[in-house]
Amino acid sequence: VTDPAALAPTWPEEFAERYRAAGWWRGETFGGMLRERAAAHPDRVAVVDPATDRRWTYGELDARADRLAAGMLARGIAPGERVVVQLPNIAEFFEVVFALFRIGALPVFALPAHRETEIAYFCRFTEAAAYVVAAEHGGYDYRALAAHVRAEVPTLRHVWVAQGDPGEFEALADVAAPAPARPDVPGPAPHDLAFLQLSGGSTGVPKLIPRTHDDYLYSLRGSNEICGVDEHSVYLCVLPAAHNFPLSSPGTLGALYAGARVVLCPQPGPDTAFPLIEREGVTLTGLVPPLALLWTRAAETTSHDLGSLDVLLVGGAKFSEEAARRVRPALGCALQQVFGMAEGLVNYTRLDDPEETVVTTQGRPISPDDEIRVVDDADDDLPPGATGHLLTRGPYTIRGYWNAPEHNARSFTADGFYRTGDIVRLTDTGHLVVEGRAKDQINRGGEKIAAEEVENHLLAHSAVHDANVVGEPDPYLGERTCAYVILRPGAEPPTALAVKRFVRARGLAAYKVPDRVEFVDAFPHTGVGKISKKDLRAAAAQRPGTP
Numbered sequence: 001v002t003d004p005a006a007l008a009p010t011w012p013e014e015f016a017e018r019y020r021a022a023g024w025w026r027g028e029t030f031g032g033m034l035r036e037r038a039a040a041h042p043d044r045v046a047v048v049d050p051a052t053d054r055r056w057t058y059g060e061l062d063a064r065a066d067r068l069a070a071g072m073l074a075r076g077i078a079p080g081e082r083v084v085v086q087l088p089n090i091a092e093f094f095e096v097v098f099a100l101f102r103i104g105a106l107p108v109f110a111l112p113a114h115r116e117t118e119i120a121y122f123c124r125f126t127e128a129a130a131y132v133v134a135a136e137h138g139g140y141d142y143r144a145l146a147a148h149v150r151a152e153v154p155t156l157r158h159v160w161v162a163q164g165d166p167g168e169f170e171a172l173a174d175v176a177a178p179a180p181a182r183p184d185v186p187g188p189a190p191h192d193l194a195f196l197q198l199s200g201g202s203t204g205v206p207k208l209i210p211r212t213h214d215d216y217l218y219s220l221r222g223s224n225e226i227c228g229v230d231e232h233s234v235y236l237c238v239l240p241a242a243h244n245f246p247l248s249s250p251g252t253l254g255a256l257y258a259g260a261r262v263v264l265c266p267q268p269g270p271d272t273a274f275p276l277i278e279r280e281g282v283t284l285t286g287l288v289p290p291l292a293l294l295w296t297r298a299a300e301t302t303s304h305d306l307g308s309l310d311v312l313l314v315g316g317a318k319f320s321e322e323a324a325r326r327v328r329p330a331l332g333c334a335l336q337q338v339f340g341m342a343e344g345l346v347n348y349t350r351l352d353d354p355e356e357t358v359v360t361t362q363g364r365p366i367s368p369d370d371e372i373r374v375v376d377d378a379d380d381d382l383p384p385g386a387t388g389h390l391l392t393r394g395p396y397t398i399r400g401y402w403n404a405p406e407h408n409a410r411s412f413t414a415d416g417f418y419r420t421g422d423i424v425r426l427t428d429t430g431h432l433v434v435e436g437r438a439k440d441q442i443n444r445g446g447e448k449i450a451a452e453e454v455e456n457h458l459l460a461h462s463a464v465h466d467a468n469v470v471g472e473p474d475p476y477l478g479e480r481t482c483a484y485v486i487l488r489p490g491a492e493p494p495t496a497l498a499v500k501r502f503v504r505a506r507g508l509a510a511y512k513v514p515d516r517v518e519f520v521d522a523f524p525h526t527g528v529g530k531i532s533k534k535d536l537r538a539a540a541a542q543r544p545g546t547p
């Protein structure tokens with residue numbers, strides 16, 4: 001086992017001391033947190049899985065995590081080892097991650113949309129010992145995916161199937177040791193790594209984000225306070241559970257931290273979500289802007305009683321002011337905008353902010369110790385109110401990606417500020433307004449696409465000479481992707497559809513396949529001879545039919 005601590009840059013001791021002294025880091029772990037909640041209120045419902053009609057109490061979740069942890073240990077999973085977790089919104093997600101937390105093994109949070117290329121990369125790069133999937137979800141067979149990945153990655157010793165027919169693999173239910181069982185390990189320390197989260201990324205391969213128990217638990221505690229989450233709250237998990245937003249802002253883990261109830265939404269549409277809100281008395285949830293638009297529209301004509309809903313969090317991509325204004329009248333709840341990132345920093349508009357602030361800004365940081373700098377291209381601080389690059393440092397913002405020293409030198413300043421790649425402006429009330437993006441990424445309705453990653457796949461096509469991927473405006477998603485392609489002279493020219501199919505067949509998440517492929521003879525260049533993505537974006541935006 002590679003020593004994980006050596007792979008994850010951490011806070012200098014003076015900062016760690018300060019964050020402990022300030023009370024942000026309290027010396028808690030996820031395993032200990034669940035143990036305490038289960039002891040305090042064993043019979044309270046923790047997780048509702050409507051698709052399978054299951055309701056797990058805190059006592060049951062705690063016991064299940066213990067049994068699974070004991071079973072994983074018996075199969076050789078050691079503290080510090082990585083386990084790629086790719087599950088839909090099902091109760092087992094929590095059983096698995098808390099079992100791993102108890103051992104001190106690290107979940108690597110993959111999304112259900114990921115395919116062979118991404119999963120094999122996560123497994124190889126983290127030297128994962130195990131991979132956890134559901135048999136099938138959304139019409140896709142993850143066992144077939146697992147078979148490919150296992151054949152490709154020698155470190156992968158186990159594939160566990162959490163739900164459905166395990167096929168050639170072991171069922172998660174069989175991994176769990178018989179009751180009563182407890183994992184015989186000391187468990188991780190609060191400053192140890194808890195998991196690896198995925199970055200949206202702007203480079204050829206996704207970066208992994210090492211988060212510790214202490215720092216993440218602080219972000220949950222802070223989020224709960226800001227969003228009014230307490231033991232009476234009911235959080236509906238609509239977005240994919242592994243994503244940082246529904247996991248932590250305040251998300252499912254925030255809800256469990258508060259001793260509240262988590263309801264898993266199997267599908268994000270109003271047809272599934274609205275009846276669940278009514279039946280379970282959901283008090284808050286989080287959505288990306290396209291879903292918020294859809295819900296707002298559906299709420300105008302729904303027969304379901306959404307009266308229990310107090311707060312709707314919207315984030316992951318810029319929420320337009322017009323759309324934001326419609327939330328309260330349509331859904332009858334407060335809106336909180338949230339501008340967060342898996343690397344750390346999370347900003348919320350506050351429940352007592354004036355309406356104008358709530359609809360026109362993306363909030364302000366959780367912590368008084370979140371340091372915010374708005375700088376120009378030379379890293380010099382700009383005057384208050386000016387628009388520039390957002391740099392940040394703080395008690396729950398990482399100091400470096402997992403095992404990526406060269407990339408870290410570019411993504412962090414010498415004194416540890418994370419370069420978010422976002423272009424922002426600070427208002428005189430200390431709220432941030434997201435004005436744009438400097439990183440080479442497309443934000444497709446909250447789903448992040450690294451242009452370089454898709455370009456590399458396009459370049460693998462024998463008829464493609466060069467490729468550039470940019471975002472173009474989309475009325476529903478905010479942005480969609482357009483690939484500009486120069487074909488190789490003399491090659492049999494493929495159709496746009498064939499190029500899309502080619503990218504899809506490379507084993508990529510569907511959201512990364514270009515929405516549009518356009519063949520061109522040349523790319524526009526900047527004065528210094530570099531390809532101008534700015535001009536390509538402008539060209540894409542000016543197409544007839546684009547808003």
Ligand code: J2J
Pocket residue numbers: 198199200244245248249314315316317318319337338339340341342343346362420422434437443446448
């Ligand atoms: C504009 N851009 C936004 C917003 C994120 C809570 C909420 C979201 C995420 C998330 C998260 C935005 N307006 N309101 O982790 O805990 C863009 C920025 C940012 C990037 C981070 C959370 N909210 N963004 O979206 O790691 O560009 O996290 O840097 O997926 O999303 O993406 P991600």
